[in-house]
Amino acid sequence: MESVQTSLHGRTAGLQARIDLAAMLSQEHFEQEREKIFRRAWLPLCHTDDVPTPGSYYVQDVPTFNTSLIVIRGNDNRVRVFHNACTHRGNKLLPEGLGSSRTLTCGFHGWVFSPEGALRHITDEHQFEGVDKENYGLVPVTSEVWENFVFVNFDDRPRESLQDWLGPEFYARYDNGYFDRHENISTYSFIIDANWHLGVNAFTEGYHTLYLHRRTARDYQGGKINPQRHRPHMELMRRHTRYSAPANPDHHVLPMEAVAIKHGRKLLPSFDFDYSLLPPGVNPSRYEYWAFDVLEWFPNFVFLTGNHGRNEVTFWPISADRTLVVNRTYAYKTRNLGERLSRDYFRARGRDVIREDLSTLEVQHQMLKANVLPHVVLSRQEMALRHHFSVAANMLAAD
Incomplete structure (x- = not known):
């Protein structure tokens, strides 16, 4: 069966599918990014x-x-x-x-x-x-x-207000207390020997999920109706991106997962398809088999927003070759011990998935620094990466 076709919103003209990423890994380039991107960003x-x-x-x-x-x-x-x-x-x-x-x-x-x-x-x-x-x-x-x-x-x-920086696609679309529904259940940070772009890129495409997460989250996305796990909805904004990840309606629930679902709420790898009480910025296309949204606030903040929880990952560049990664996990506020244990089960599953997302960064950086590839090539499912590099280039070119 054919995969779901991505509903793509925003300008794609001029976005490059081939990126000379190795050229961005020098300290000289990073110093320009720090002044023209990070200093000017919210x-x-x-x-x-x-x-x-x-x-x-x-x-x-x-x-x-x-x-x-x-x-x-x-x-x-x-x-x-x-x-x-x-x-x-x-x-x-x-x-x-x-x-x-x-x-x-x-x-x-x-x-x-x-x-x-x-x-x-x-x-x-x-x-x-x-x-x-x-x-x-x-x-x-x-x-x-x-x-x-x-x-x-x-x-x-500052060259613009926070409202202008976020844009209308964000600023007024999460205003029903969505973020206040969740509480912080874990925070951890570590330093990786890799460039910050690679970290952001690791979370802004779903092309990898069928392979990188095949042991931890197995069949959590796609399924028979979408075997290649195409994103049902993708938005390219002036600087930021948002896409929806497709859940698998045929997901096989494992015994321990079934216990967690019985006593709590679905977070990962099962998902609650009821989006009726969510603000318009969450699952904006109202896709029926929705798992979560992935949002990039350019330049260095990625968060995954779901029905009952979210993850926030910040990539603070230290140098061209080192990045501080801070991950904060939020979930619904529990009412009893059963919900607390259920939430902890899903927290552990999410931790393992994010560790896999980060696991390729240092080896990517090593091989890109070896300068053996003339460029990296990006598919239409990696359109958010194309957009990311376009925004970065435009900010570097600005006065």
Whole structure:
């Protein structure tokens, strides 16, 4: 039987099927990307859920810019982002992770800052000549909130608002509390010896799923009606992409999976086909046998959104050859022990699938760096990759 034909939306004219990816792996090229792509992009950093009350904070290192950021909720309930540096001698105020404090006190010399970033106390202040506390607050980073995502922009003067960056295809299509339905059930990070493009590419096509995931997720996509697992729906936006992954209506449920389904909800490799309560941005084509959507927020954020959970994977480039990968898994909020155990089963399955997605990156990078291939070739099912490289080229060419 023929596979489902992809409903493709967006401009494809000019997208190249052959990409000289090896040419993008030099440190010189990466330094251009850092300034013209990453510095100008709106980058999702965390969630407002991570800083739920005044004084609560989330700290994350951002190796792309060799900095550390504090996301903190002020006493006015506003979420702000600052560089994690005391304005006295540059000492980090906080370690990575979550916490809460009414004030931020530097462990080096005891300077104290408010959750709004103002400098409140200088130890032995009369010994400092001509220092006005008003001029030595924490250094802010431009930030905006969309739904429950906190975005940052490292440009001195952002070229566009977050709303313009996301575009109408995203901005108003997830506004029924979809992201608030889920809670974080695992977070892990690691450094891979591979370029960031390869990481993003690993998640923005489904061509590999029949082969790479043949042991962990076997028949979770496609089935008899779609043996090559073609994406039923794909959107190419100004900068971002979204596609829907096809579930397998003939999926064979294994005994342990059946127990998990009995006591909880379907996440992976089984899927709940009822999308009636989902916002229009999730499964936008309302495909009957839908598994989940895969979205790329250019340049470095990929998330998989399903009926009862999602995965968020961020690729922070360290250099041309190294990338920090952060994976956060979210799922429905459990009501009892049975649901908790069921959710943990599906969490483990998802972890193994994502590890497989990442498993090819270092060897790809090695062979591309060997410069033995004149180019990589991309199919129509890899149209999101073609689009990714087109957006990157356009941003590099911009003034």
